[in-house]
Amino acid sequence: MKRLALVGLAALGLSACSGKLPDGVDESILTQSVGKSIGSPSTCVVIADADGKLVWRGGGYVTCSRNLPDCDGNQTTAETLLKASLGKPARFISCPSPAAAVNTVGWSIGPVPTGEGKPARNLTYVAVMEGERALPGLEIKDRVERAFKKAGF
Structure with a gap:
């Protein structure tokens, strides 16, 4: 019982350190919508x-x-690219991935769209897929932004 309490406190502490989705955005719908639209074991948003x-x-x-190719000749992670892209214009890129000869990587990077009548939230996203069937960056953008809309952004 004591161990369970410690695990619960640790989880609460971790969630207190992380940010929070804006009011009106449903996290479970966001998770489901992203999973259905671009979900795979090689996807990160x-x-x-x-x-x-x-x-x-x-x-x-x-x-x-x-670490994945950033399509500019370097390697990066989704979170590193996210921090470097804050407040910058959107980009949608794809390129070969050296992980396997047939793999590609697709990136969609940009501001999270604000729905009609909603306040500006100043959020930025990065979505990436890597693998044999990775979608191109522009297709990732279309799909992930539809998922954002379904969740209430």
Whole structure:
């Protein structure tokens, strides 16, 4: 029982340190919608506020922490690219991945769209897929932004 209480406190402490999705955004719908639209074991979607604080992650920590080609000749992680992209214009890119000869990586990076009649939230997202069937960056954008809308952004 004591161990369970410690685990509960640890989980509460971790969630207190992370950011929070804006009011009116349903986390369970966001998780389901992203999973249905671009979900795979090689997919990561991260959202941060204007200060770079992570407010949501779709995809496991390991998946989101993988070094992948940034399509400019360097390697990066989704979270590193997210922090470097705060407040910058959207980009949608794809390129070969050296992980396997047939793999590609697709990136969608930009501001989280604000729905009609909703206040500006100043959030930025990065969505990435890597693998044999990775979608191109522009297709990832279309799908993930539809998922954001369904969740209440």
